[in-house]
Every structure is written in C-alpha cells, then in structure tokens.
Amino acid sequence: METTNSIGTYLIEKLYQNGAHHVFGVPGDFVLGFNKLLEDSQIEFINTCDEQGAGFAADAYARLKGLGAVCITYSVGGLKIANTTAQAFAEKSPVVVISGSPGTNERIKNPLLHHKIRNFDTQYNIFKELTVASTVLDNPKTAFEEIDRVLAAAKRYKRPVYIEIPRDMVNKPGNIDYSLDLQPQVSNPEALAEVLREAANKINAAKQPVILAGVEMHRFGLQEELLKLVEKTNIPIAETLLGKSTISEMHPNYIGIYEGAMGNKFTREYVESSDCLIMLGTFLSDVNLGIFTANLEPKYSIYVTSEKTSVGFHSYDEVYLKDFVLGSLKANIHPRELNVPNDFKPPRDFSVISGKPITIARLFECLNSFLSKDTIVIADVGDALFAGSELFVYDKTRFLSPAYYASLGFAVPASIGAQFANSSVRPLVLVGDGAFQMTGMELSTIVRYGLNPIVIVLNNGGYGTERPILDGAFNDILLWKYSRIPEVLGAGLGFDIQTEDELETALLQSQTHSESFCILDIHLDPEDTSPALKRLSRALGERVQN
Amino acid sequence: METTNSIGTYLIEKLYQNGAHHVFGVPGDFVLGFNKLLEDSQIEFINTCDEQGAGFAADAYARLKGLGAVCITYSVGGLKIANTTAQAFAEKSPVVVISGSPGTNERIKNPLLHHKIRNFDTQYNIFKELTVASTVLDNPKTAFEEIDRVLAAAKRYKRPVYIEIPRDMVNKPGNIDYSLDLQPQVSNPEALAEVLREAANKINAAKQPVILAGVEMHRFGLQEELLKLVEKTNIPIAETLLGKSTISEMHPNYIGIYEGAMGNKFTREYVESSDCLIMLGTFLSDVNLGIFTANLEPKYSIYVTSEKTSVGFHSYDEVYLKDFVLGSLKANIHPRELNVPNDFKPPRDFSVISGKPITIARLFECLNSFLSKDTIVIADVGDALFAGSELFVYDKTRFLSPAYYASLGFAVPASIGAQFANSSVRPLVLVGDGAFQMTGMELSTIVRYGLNPIVIVLNNGGYGTERPILDGAFNDILLWKYSRIPEVLGAGLGFDIQTEDELETALLQSQTHSESFCILDIHLDPEDTSPALKRLSRALGERVQN
Structure with a gap:
C-alpha cells in the first residue's frame, strides 16, 4: 500500500497548509480509508452527531480561519450537507466538501451499489450547483493538479468547493510533475x-x-x-x-x-x-x-x-x-474631525430587578454587560439574530450568523467550528427554541471534545419570527426542558430561567463553569419580540399574500 | 383573495384524493401561505423538529399509503431533504416534495432575497436530479395540468416528484379547462x-x-x-x-x-x-x-x-x-406439494436467564416472541437491520427499512409517518445509537402528536457496522443516557437495560404503557454483532482498500 505521495496524503497536506487543521464529519464505508489517513495525520477529525452539524461547524471554521473542511460519505452523507454547503455558497464561506465514493473499479457495469441514487454522478451534479469548483479524483495523473485547482478556487472566491475521492484512489500515488497556471486576481x-x-x-x-x-x-x-x-x-x-x-x-x-x-x-x-x-x-x-x-x-x-x-x-x-x-x-484622503454622538455606546451596567420576568429587551441588555474580550457571539436565525445585532462585541470577527441565507440550526454546531478555529474564545450561542430542536443535540459533540459554549435558548414555544407574518399551529413546537439535557449527555450545566435574578445568577455561574457547556433555558412570553424583529416581520408580512 | 379553485387548493385536493391525508414539514416564510391553506383543509399538517425528520416520515408514509408528501420552505428547508428525497428515489417511494419559493413578482431584477443560493432555479435544478418529474407552478394557466402530470408520474414510477409554488401563486385561480393525455402503463x-x-x-x-x-x-x-x-x-x-x-x-x-x-x-x-x-x-x-x-x-x-x-x-x-x-x-401453473422443512419458524417462547447480560442474538430472540399482529417493525441501518431481518412479522408490509440506499437516521422519524399512515399499528423501532443521535430527537414530534412507538436503541458506543471494516476513533460516539430523554421531552418511558430480565420487564411495561413512546437503552458489548453483520462487514472490508 503506497501512501507517501498518495492522493489522500496530498489532499491532507494541502488542507493543512491552507489552515484547515480540523476536519468535521461523519464516517461511512465509502470514506473510511480516507478517515484512517486523516486519523494518522496532523489534522484532527471531529465527529459530529449528524452530517448537518459537521457542515455548519466547517462553515463557522472557514469564516474564522479562511478555510474549513467537511468530510462525509457518499450520498447519505453528502446530500445531508447540501443545505449547509448552499449557505456557505450564499454567504461566501470557503468550505471544502470532501466526499468518499464508490471505487472506480466498482462502477463497471453500473451495479446497484448501496447509496447510489440515479447514477454515480448524481451527487457530483448536485454539488456543481452549490460550489465554485468541483472535481472527482478518478485519475491519478491529474489528481494533484485538480486538488490545487479546486482549493485555489475556494480561496479566491471564498465559496465552497467539492472534492470526491473514489475509495480505490485514496492510496494511489499521484503525479506531482505538473504546472498549474493560477493567475492571481489583480486589479488593473x-x-x-x-x-x-x-x-x-x-x-x-x-x-x-x-x-x-x-x-x-x-x-x-x-x-x-x-x-x-x-x-x-x-x-x-x-x-x-x-x-x-x-x-x-x-x-x-x-x-x-x-x-x-x-x-x-x-x-x-x-x-x-x-x-x-x-x-x-x-x-x-x-x-x-x-x-x-x-x-x-x-x-x-x-x-x-x-x-x-x-x-x-x-x-x-x-x-x-x-x-x-x-x-x-x-490615497490622498484627508483626516477629519469625528462628529458622531458619543452616547451611542452599550449599556455596560445592568441592574437586576429581582423576581421580574425576563424580557427579550432586558435579556440583551444583560448579555451586553456580560460580553468580554474572550466572547464570540454566534447567533442563529430569528430574534437571536435581530436582538443580537444590538450587542457590542469587543473585537473583529466576534459575531457569526447566517444573516443572509438564514438557515435555522446554525448556531450550536457553528460554535464547535468556532472554538476549534480559535481555542482562546468562549462562544456565546444565541438560539431560538425552533432552531435548537433542529441541531441542538450537537451539544453531544461539544461534550465529547471538551468545548464550553454558553447556550442561550430563547424559549417562546415556537417560530417567533413567523407568528407576526401568519400564525397557526404550524408555528408551535413542543416545550422541551432544555435545562435537563445535561442529564442525557452526562455533562454540562443547565439553568431554567424565568426572572432577571435567575438570569444573572446563571450567567455568573456559567462564567466560572468553564469545563463544559452551559445551557440557559430563557422562558419568554411568545408575544415578546425585539423591536427589530417587529419591524422586519411587518415588512415580510406584506409579501406573503399576493 | 380568491381561494376556491386556487392553485394551492387544487394541489391539496389532489394530494388528499391520492391518499396523502397527512403532510409532514416545517414552515418558513416562503411557504406560510400554503401552510395556512393546509391548516384549513382536511389534510393534517405534521410539524417535525427538523426537515430531515419530515422527509423520512413522508417516505415511510408513502411506503404504506401509496403517496406521501413533505412541505417545506425554499432552500433552507428544501435542501435539508435532498438526502431523504434521494432515498425515496433509490428505493422507489412516491414522495411529493412541495416547496414554497419567492413570488414571481419578487424575482424581477434578480435581487438578493434571503435563502437564495446561486440563482432562483438552484433548488429546482437539484431536485430534477432526485425526482422523476418536477415543476414550478409559476403560470396559473398551466398549474392544474402540471399538478396532475407530476402526481401521475409519482404514482406511475413510485418515485419522488417536486412541486414548487412561488408564494404569490398559492391563492391565484388556476385554469381547469384542459385535457391531459396520461397513457396508463399497459403491457403489450x-x-x-x-x-x-x-x-x-x-x-x-x-x-x-x-x-x-x-x-x-x-x-x-x-x-x-x-x-x-x-x-x-x-x-x-x-x-x-x-x-x-x-x-x-x-x-x-x-x-x-x-x-x-x-x-x-x-x-x-x-x-x-x-x-x-x-x-x-x-x-x-x-x-x-x-x-x-x-x-x-x-x-x-x-x-x-x-x-x-x-x-x-x-x-x-x-x-x-x-x-x-x-x-x-x-396462467396454467400447476399446484404442487409444499416440501420445505416446517421447522423454519420463529422461536416464539423466550425464557429469560436472570442477570445474564443481554446479547444481540438473545435480544432478537426476545423481540421475536414479543411481536404481535399490531406490530410494524421499522429498522434503521446497521445491525438494527441485519439482525432485524430475522424477525418474523405477522402481516404484509409490517417491516420498513432503507435496505438499499441505507441512510442512517431513518427509523425514528419513519415511525411517525408509519403511525399516521396506519393508526392501528404500534411501531417497534430498531435503531443503532449512531443513527439515533442523528434524528432520534424527533421523539419530540412523537410526543406532540401522541404517538407511541417502542424504540429499541442498540447502544454499543459507535458505528458498529464500520468497526469490522476499518476501526478508529472516528467510529466512536458519545454515550448518551437515552433512558433520560423522557425528562427532556416531558413524556415517554425510559429503560436502562443491561440484562435479559431487565429487557423482559421493560418490554412488558412498554406493552401496557401505550399513551406515549417507550425507549429501551440496550447496553451491548461493542464487539457483539449479529452473524449476518459479521458476514456483511467482512465482504465490505475487502472493498475498502484497493
């Protein structure tokens, strides 16, 4: 078995050189050989519960480190991250999708191999729609060149790319003897x-x-x-x-x-x-x-x-x-006097009113006073984002959110990617209950790898962004006891929060509990939304009906 | 607002006529108008936690009722079910994917609307790869005809189809005055x-x-x-x-x-x-x-x-x-004597050995004696399926599994679809711990709608199917306390099972506890796999390396 200068090894080296020191994913039989190579390399492979979680984690990692990677198996893994890859495309996040696939030697006569959809190219055709460059490494003569070409596109356009490795190609030696004419993008x-x-x-x-x-x-x-x-x-x-x-x-x-x-x-x-x-x-x-x-x-x-x-x-x-x-x-741009009112600054002191039910507005005032230089805020879609937009963060790129593509369920898995990208930060995750029910159990991955985000669940019993647009039972969700999740996962600290003093106590305890995640179940009135969300929902509502 | 004979109403009528009396999904702003129509119709809309769960539920429903439907929003909903739709395609399950999308009047000048990927057709292009017929209902003159054409394809080929409704078309009147020449598939x-x-x-x-x-x-x-x-x-x-x-x-x-x-x-x-x-x-x-x-x-x-x-x-x-x-x-086929050994029948009595740690083989012997005429077995991928294949079920179509496409995470959400398709059955869900961590929290949906599957978690700490092929840390998963999940969801009965007598007790209690789900955490030795899986893994292992 030749592994030095193998296609798999070359890909791993190039990923590492470009900053992807962690790769997120779920294994499967068509990608196991590459998983083994990863395990033996300087890259750390991070298992998530579901591929969706890996896709979001890789996206967040890419936003912080300049390149992220997700490694999954054919179809049953790949298609689970169609959505997260679409988000990376829409919001310009350079994620490398690495998919195992059936060996070239298994494809002869087009047999019905498990995980096959319409034909062996179905997944590739789909990812061509979602990436700026894509390749199937089915030829050892061109594989190294293809890897370089595709990774260069990810870095140039800051958008996802797709690399498929048939499993019989992982350990095949590639051909290093080529020249690739990659013209840098330089202005006239x-x-x-x-x-x-x-x-x-x-x-x-x-x-x-x-x-x-x-x-x-x-x-x-x-x-x-x-x-x-x-x-x-x-x-x-x-x-x-x-x-x-x-x-x-x-x-x-x-x-x-x-x-x-x-x-x-x-x-x-x-x-x-x-x-x-x-x-x-x-x-x-x-x-x-x-x-x-x-x-x-x-x-x-x-x-x-x-x-x-x-x-x-x-x-x-x-x-x-x-x-x-x-x-x-x-350029010859003249300096000028700064004449903006200096009262546009965050309220940094927060005085608790004991026993007072917590509201969105007061929650975010309190969080503003709780932020520190080590905080990275990760906001999911909904009021987590709209209310979160008024937080004042301390440093560059300390606020992540899917504020254009707007896929619910980003924040918890994104906190995994963020903390691996920068181990000196502690994520503050803002997530609605609807979004949490999609991907929140990736807290399991957080426990497994010893990460420690503080997760704020905005619990209002449903899809709060949609209620003002058009309401119905379809906007309701089941009430979970989010603070009990640590009992299922065997780690973490849960808080059930109704009042301002409970919030303050929980945040203080979370600050000192740094060995695992904390989850704060913030019970909110379903009618209580942030002013920004009220304004947005009204604007959206006008467009639902023709 | 014209709703009688509107495009939305027509689609709902046709779905209902063809057996889709329940539609599974998650709402979103581009589909809210259609959700409202559904809520006011004779179809029941079933909210799942994540779109993936809705996709699997609709697939199971289709397998039992001849047509299933999943209704989601544009991109952030649609692409989350690319994988479940691929499974329906591969395994011939007639699922109707209904996606809301931006209104035709919003697409002029190609603006950057939220959820847009490359262009407004990206999702449509992807679903063309995953379905046998697809349409965007952007023209009231042809919308009814298109609905008929696409649903006919689902029924003829038993494969998924895609129907996209721009949100300004939902309440537009359609044109009923057409004739569609649908030739039935008749043999020569x-x-x-x-x-x-x-x-x-x-x-x-x-x-x-x-x-x-x-x-x-x-x-x-x-x-x-x-x-x-x-x-x-x-x-x-x-x-x-x-x-x-x-x-x-x-x-x-x-x-x-x-x-x-x-x-x-x-x-x-x-x-x-x-x-x-x-x-x-x-x-x-x-x-x-x-x-x-x-x-x-x-x-x-x-x-x-x-x-x-x-x-x-x-x-x-x-x-x-x-x-x-x-x-x-x-045809003139002669009857003949049946000469197969009549000892090929299930062991229907199971004698517990008290205190004996449970093994896969004994677990399935026990389950065989526990099955009844009301049981539908739903097996996820892995040893749940391979060991499950040796169960003897009592009636036709009382065993569901993704035995070709093999997407992990099918079983729990599939039990939702199965029980809505046939309310007289009680699902027995067989699911590995790896698969459970992907979609198992759809137990939330089960609680919300008062369903009552019995969920058997084969807990061996990882991806047991993969260990014999090629093992590494990537095959490990975090140990959850599955029996504590009822505490998070506020309903259900959990059992932590190490021995044969604990298994028997739990199954007996589950039989009488019919008001909600039961979950049995079966602790298995990671080395303990069924003979069928051992044989399969060996065969697969030969193909991982070149």
Whole structure:
C-alpha cells in the first residue's frame, strides 16, 4: 500500500497548509480509508452527531480561519450537507466538501451499489450547483493538479468547493510533475489608480462620509486594513448585519448596524443622510437592506466588492476589493474631525430587578454587560439574530450568523467550528427554541471534545419570527426542558430561567463553569419580540399574500 | 383573495384524493401561505423538529399509503431533504416534495432575497436530479395540468416528484379547462401472453421453483395477489431484505430472507439450488445480493419488475410487473406439494436467564416472541437491520427499512409517518445509537402528536457496522443516557437495560404503557454483532482498500 505521495496524503497536506487543521464529519464505508489517513495525520477529525452539524461547524471554521473542511460519505452523507454547503455558497464561506465514493473499479457495469441514487454522478451534479469548483479524483495523473485547482478556487472566491475521492484512489500515488497556471486576481493598475483618485476626491468633498462595511471584509481578511482606514481618516463606520464585527464595536467611530427600517433610528438617519457612502464588501441583500426598506442613494455611493466596483452610476472593470482597500490607505484622503454622538455606546451596567420576568429587551441588555474580550457571539436565525445585532462585541470577527441565507440550526454546531478555529474564545450561542430542536443535540459533540459554549435558548414555544407574518399551529413546537439535557449527555450545566435574578445568577455561574457547556433555558412570553424583529416581520408580512 | 379553485387548493385536493391525508414539514416564510391553506383543509399538517425528520416520515408514509408528501420552505428547508428525497428515489417511494419559493413578482431584477443560493432555479435544478418529474407552478394557466402530470408520474414510477409554488401563486385561480393525455402503463397483450406461457412452462417443468419477492410488490400494492399466487401454486417464497414482509412471515410457504452470504444457510441453499427462480419486483442491489455474494443462475430465472422483464437470457419489452402478476394468477401453473422443512419458524417462547447480560442474538430472540399482529417493525441501518431481518412479522408490509440506499437516521422519524399512515399499528423501532443521535430527537414530534412507538436503541458506543471494516476513533460516539430523554421531552418511558430480565420487564411495561413512546437503552458489548453483520462487514472490508 503506497501512501507517501498518495492522493489522500496530498489532499491532507494541502488542507493543512491552507489552515484547515480540523476536519468535521461523519464516517461511512465509502470514506473510511480516507478517515484512517486523516486519523494518522496532523489534522484532527471531529465527529459530529449528524452530517448537518459537521457542515455548519466547517462553515463557522472557514469564516474564522479562511478555510474549513467537511468530510462525509457518499450520498447519505453528502446530500445531508447540501443545505449547509448552499449557505456557505450564499454567504461566501470557503468550505471544502470532501466526499468518499464508490471505487472506480466498482462502477463497471453500473451495479446497484448501496447509496447510489440515479447514477454515480448524481451527487457530483448536485454539488456543481452549490460550489465554485468541483472535481472527482478518478485519475491519478491529474489528481494533484485538480486538488490545487479546486482549493485555489475556494480561496479566491471564498465559496465552497467539492472534492470526491473514489475509495480505490485514496492510496494511489499521484503525479506531482505538473504546472498549474493560477493567475492571481489583480486589479488593473490604471483602473485602480483612477477609482482611488475619484473616490478620494468624492470623500474629501463630502460633508458626512460614512463607511458601510460588509461580510467580505471578514472573508478577505481585511479587518486590520479597515481599522487603519478608519483611524487614518476618522470616518464613522456602520456595518451590515451579515458583516457585523468587522472592527471592535467599542471603537469610537462605530455607529451601529445599518439595516434600513429594521435598524436603530440613529444609524439609519446617519447613513441615509450621508453624502458619501463608502460600501466595502457589502452584499445588497434583502436582510441587509431591511427587506429593501433601505434608502441609499446610488449617486452618493462608492461601492466596492470582490465582484463589482462602482462610483455613482458608473462601474470599473478589474478593480477588486482588496486592492481598493489597500490602495485607499495610501490615497490622498484627508483626516477629519469625528462628529458622531458619543452616547451611542452599550449599556455596560445592568441592574437586576429581582423576581421580574425576563424580557427579550432586558435579556440583551444583560448579555451586553456580560460580553468580554474572550466572547464570540454566534447567533442563529430569528430574534437571536435581530436582538443580537444590538450587542457590542469587543473585537473583529466576534459575531457569526447566517444573516443572509438564514438557515435555522446554525448556531450550536457553528460554535464547535468556532472554538476549534480559535481555542482562546468562549462562544456565546444565541438560539431560538425552533432552531435548537433542529441541531441542538450537537451539544453531544461539544461534550465529547471538551468545548464550553454558553447556550442561550430563547424559549417562546415556537417560530417567533413567523407568528407576526401568519400564525397557526404550524408555528408551535413542543416545550422541551432544555435545562435537563445535561442529564442525557452526562455533562454540562443547565439553568431554567424565568426572572432577571435567575438570569444573572446563571450567567455568573456559567462564567466560572468553564469545563463544559452551559445551557440557559430563557422562558419568554411568545408575544415578546425585539423591536427589530417587529419591524422586519411587518415588512415580510406584506409579501406573503399576493 | 380568491381561494376556491386556487392553485394551492387544487394541489391539496389532489394530494388528499391520492391518499396523502397527512403532510409532514416545517414552515418558513416562503411557504406560510400554503401552510395556512393546509391548516384549513382536511389534510393534517405534521410539524417535525427538523426537515430531515419530515422527509423520512413522508417516505415511510408513502411506503404504506401509496403517496406521501413533505412541505417545506425554499432552500433552507428544501435542501435539508435532498438526502431523504434521494432515498425515496433509490428505493422507489412516491414522495411529493412541495416547496414554497419567492413570488414571481419578487424575482424581477434578480435581487438578493434571503435563502437564495446561486440563482432562483438552484433548488429546482437539484431536485430534477432526485425526482422523476418536477415543476414550478409559476403560470396559473398551466398549474392544474402540471399538478396532475407530476402526481401521475409519482404514482406511475413510485418515485419522488417536486412541486414548487412561488408564494404569490398559492391563492391565484388556476385554469381547469384542459385535457391531459396520461397513457396508463399497459403491457403489450401478445408479449404478455407469450411470457406467461413461457413462464408457466418453465415453472411447471421445474423440480424446485421458488419465488423471490422484492420491494416493488409493496410499492405496486401487489401483496394480496402475491399471496394468491403462492396459495394457488404452493411455491415457496423468499424475500429480499428491501422487500421483506411482502406476505405474512408466519405463512407456511415463507422460507426467509435471501441475501447471498449474509443470509441464513437454509434460505441461501434453497434459493441457489432452485431450477426456477421467479424474481418479482426485486432490485438486484449489492445489499440485497449480500454484497454480490449471491450465486443466482440467470438461465434458471424469471425476472419481472416495473422496468424490465426477462426469462433466462432473453428479455421482453412492454411487459410490466403488475400485468405479469395478475396474469400469472390465471396462467396454467400447476399446484404442487409444499416440501420445505416446517421447522423454519420463529422461536416464539423466550425464557429469560436472570442477570445474564443481554446479547444481540438473545435480544432478537426476545423481540421475536414479543411481536404481535399490531406490530410494524421499522429498522434503521446497521445491525438494527441485519439482525432485524430475522424477525418474523405477522402481516404484509409490517417491516420498513432503507435496505438499499441505507441512510442512517431513518427509523425514528419513519415511525411517525408509519403511525399516521396506519393508526392501528404500534411501531417497534430498531435503531443503532449512531443513527439515533442523528434524528432520534424527533421523539419530540412523537410526543406532540401522541404517538407511541417502542424504540429499541442498540447502544454499543459507535458505528458498529464500520468497526469490522476499518476501526478508529472516528467510529466512536458519545454515550448518551437515552433512558433520560423522557425528562427532556416531558413524556415517554425510559429503560436502562443491561440484562435479559431487565429487557423482559421493560418490554412488558412498554406493552401496557401505550399513551406515549417507550425507549429501551440496550447496553451491548461493542464487539457483539449479529452473524449476518459479521458476514456483511467482512465482504465490505475487502472493498475498502484497493
């Protein structure tokens, strides 16, 4: 059995070199050989309960480390992560999907092998829809080159890729003797110079310029450069919901999350009255724009992403986000006085009213005072996200959420990926009860690997985001006793919380209980939603009926 | 708002007429309008915790009722059931996937709406790979016709179909004024007559004919006709694993599950020494054929399915399973003496050895004595299935399992679908601990709707099927205290079982505890696997390495 320079070994080396030091997944017979190679390598394989959990964990890992990987078996594993891969595609998270598959020698005569769907290519065809590059490593002559090509695409486009290894190829030697002409994405220098001149003039001439930073600042690792730009120019900075935490939100220039009619009034008015809106790496999605309630004037905007650059109504070809941001640090943009009200800062002290039933608003005030430099907030879809958007986090990329694709069930498994990506943080997981019932039992994985998130379950007995749109029994869910889950898993600390003092006690105990997870079952009135969610639901409701 | 004769109402009527009296799913904003229509209709909507559970439940329902339906939202719901739909495709289960989606009026200018992946057709493109017919109901003029066309395909091919409803189409009136030319699948009468003559002659001339009945006997509802054929001719009948329970396994002509080297010796020798093997509705898959260890002589075979008919080495076009089975009841096949040993019957009395640790073999002996006419056995993948194959069930279609596609996590949610399809049965769920950790918390749905399966968790601390192939830490899972789950869900009865007497006590208590589910945590030695699994794993192991 040749393993040195084998296709499997080469893939593992390349994953490790690119930052994927952990791979998440569930084994299966078509991928066992590769699992064994992984076990013997410097990469740690993390077993989740269900493949869905592995997919979300890998996505979170990718958002923090620049590359994530999920390794599953053919069809019964692969198709379980179609949804998590779709989310990584939609929200630009570079996840490598590695799937085992039947050996090339088993496919002759097209037999009915277990896990086969329509034909042996069905899974591959599906993942072509969900990735920016894909390959089946069925030829040792080209396998190494294919691995390089596909991983390069993940890193360039910050989107998922698909690598399928027929099980008889894992230990086959590959051919290292090739040259792959991977052209880096570099802006046209003259076009870049022109747009930088135009942007600098526009910014310098403006009375109220503002930066609106988006998700690509995280994905392209431009947080430090963004901070330099802010400090060099003193321009205030707002963020989109998906882009939240591009810089520390304790920074004096930070003015909040802009999300159209969903967001807070101060941020909205400041951004919408700007005469020079500098949008950097921002997705113009419905959620980011408050279901298109945003009122942003194109004529006042400078819009730069990895895909498109425009100033006012004209566009520049071949000008890319990273080059623009780096260039702007050297451009002739004048520093200015900071004139935003300094009272836009979090309430850091929280005084408990003993015996008072807890509300969403008071819960998030309390959480704001509880955050520290070591906290990474991971918000699931629903009020966990909308109320969570008003937390002030202490450092860059300390807030993760699926704020565009919006797949319920992200947060608990994402906390696994986040903590493996950065072992110095402790996740604060915000999750609705509906989302928790989808993937919350990945707490099992958390116990197995000794992780310690604090999980806040917003328990309002159903899909709270949907009730204001259109209600019915279909929005109800069973009431679980979430605080009893530690008894099933044999570890963890559970709290059943009705009042403000119970909340404070539980949070203090959770801080000291760092050896395993804590779960706080926060009983909320089903009618109690955050102001942001109320505004969003109203906007969505208008679109349900024709 | 026009709802009479609306597209949504029409779809609901057609689902109900075709037997889908329950629809399984999870709501979401793009499907809420249709959910509301469902709630106001005679169909009952069953909320599961996660869409995966709904997909498996609908699959089980379809296997019992001839049509199942799952209703989910766009992308974040739809892609979560890519895998369950693939299983329905692979194992021929007619599941209707109904997905809400953005309104046609919202898609103009291709905005970044939440849940969108690459473009608005991404989900549709994926489901085209997983279904036999698919449609997007974006045109009121053709919507009714499209619904009829797609549902007809599900019923004809017994495979899943996909119906997407943009949310602004739900309440739009459709156009009833059309004619759809749906040709029924009818055999060529002359070809049918010829194959029936040839088959009858071959059978009559044979010394040891045997029927090998497969999954299509369930899917095409031919169980009663099969029983008549057996009783008319007195030919012994074996079944494939996927086809298990085509007739009562207490029938004197039943000789067991044929699965090559995996199966029991008597059945294997009887089938392989047959000089006339009548395969009816049988998939020649690797699992059914004991990973191709089967030794069946084509020259002795009569092979009839909905797709292909052959005798010896020649094939007949335009001869279909149903016509062949009905025709065979009138064909000149002579009755014969039944000469199979009558000791091939289940051990119906089980004597407990007090304090003796329970083993897989003894567990299934005990379960065999516990089965009754009201039991439907639902086996998940792994030893739950392989050991379960040797249970003797009392009636037709009283054993469900994903014995070809083999997706872990089927059994618990499938029991939901099974009990809604037939409220007179009580499911006995056989599930490994690995599979349970994927979908077992759908017990929540079971509690919510007052169902009462008895769930047997084969707890051996990991993926027992994989250990004999290639072992490593990746085959381990966390030990849950499964018997404590009732404390989280607020209902159900849990048992922690180490010995034979504890097993017997728990089963007796479960029989009387019919108001909710029971869960039996059966602690097994990780090395203890059924003989069938040992044989299978050995066969699979030879194929992992090249």
